[in-house]
Amino acid sequence: MLKMLPTTKIELAVAVYKLLEDRTIEQGRLRGSLPEEVFEEASTKLEQFGMLQSSSSVNREVFFMPPLEQNAFFAFSLEDLLATSQRRQSVPAKFYLADVDYLFDGDYDVAPQIVRSYVDAVTLIGLFSPPLADHVVPKGAAKLIFFHGEKIELFLEYSREEMSCLSGVAEFAQEYMNTETHVEQKRTIVKSILLEMKKEVGGEKFHVGLIMSRFEEFARRVSSSYQLYVSEFSFQKIKAEVEKSKFEALSKINKVFSDIQNQLLAIPVALVVVCGQMEVVNGFSLKNFFILVSSLIFAIFMLFLILNQRNTLSTIFLEMTAEWDLIKGKHNAVKLKFDAPYKLLRSRYRYQAILLEVVGLVVLVSFGVAIGMFFYYSEMEAVPWAAITWTSITIVSYVVFRAVSLFCDPSLREECDNKTGCA
16 A cells, blocks of 8 residues: 555655545645545655645545645646746746646657647747847846847746747757857847847837747748848848839839920920911812821821830830849748839839820820811811711720720739739
8 A cells, every 4th residue: 555656746746636535725735635545645655745734634634735846846727837937937847737637747749738838938938048148037027138239128928828829949949049050140030030029019018928929920030031141142132122123113114204205295386386377278278288297297206106115115014024023033032022112113114004095195186186177277167077077986996996905915904913924
């Protein structure tokens, strides 16, 4: 019978706890009745380990304090285990969780998920501790202090819910912390991401539980920054490259229209000249005819100029798309961050393309007015309904043709913004 109960302190406390009848918890101590066959042995061993507070053979009642040492801790719940900063920073060698009835003795693989999450949480704090952290405050409001351009205070507080989100800590440690390659750069990257996340929470207390609840995002951001480093690029350099490409592309696109601004001013002037120089005659007028021909030549030249600018704009768009695909291909890890500038260029391209179509329509309408005025003056100021009708039909046909062309142009569609090869 003397060998019935375990001989180690934590295992003895667990065994007695499970045997207790009508057990109660009083300020962290356990009270209850034991079966008659183990009462004497349990009382003796509890006293040997200094856990027994009192016992009564009359009703076989024991009152004892379970072990609370760092190498052997009896916890009634996970919250009890996390109650002190010491156990939030260091896993006891052995500990028992009464609410899930599990005794942890270092075997991580067979432990319940909640226990593994706790071990992962402490492991993560260990990874953030010196030498990564510049200073540690282990007691009171425990925190890690980092210096990276500015002071970062990471409070070592976390809850059951926050640590339950943890996964992949061992892989993260192996790849970025427990390594001999690019050690200083990896530490700098981790500090940079910590600083970014601290700024995101604003004035709220920055605690390690926040990192745990967003650990997947944290690890992804560290991975992205490290990929940039090993590619011998920094995010700021890439950003500068993108901004330079965006500026150059915008300048080229805007220049497409600005190059023909002076010529566009000639359209209303030409219309005034045509209307003012024609004379009223009863029949054909050679002067009026030459003015109309001049107007036709002017309209043809303007349409050629607009066609040339359309081709120039298309070429710029192809260059822009190819360069943007090259940038995003070289820096695949952060390509999503560059979508906004590209969409801005696509929007400006669409705007300039539509503007050129409007200019072409204005030129055509101006020539139509010149034709109308020619027949108006040639028929003694009678309204030339036939000329107006055919001119209107021609203009409407042109508008429909260009509208269909624009609709069928994939480079002008919004849904192509996130695709390649739309041009």
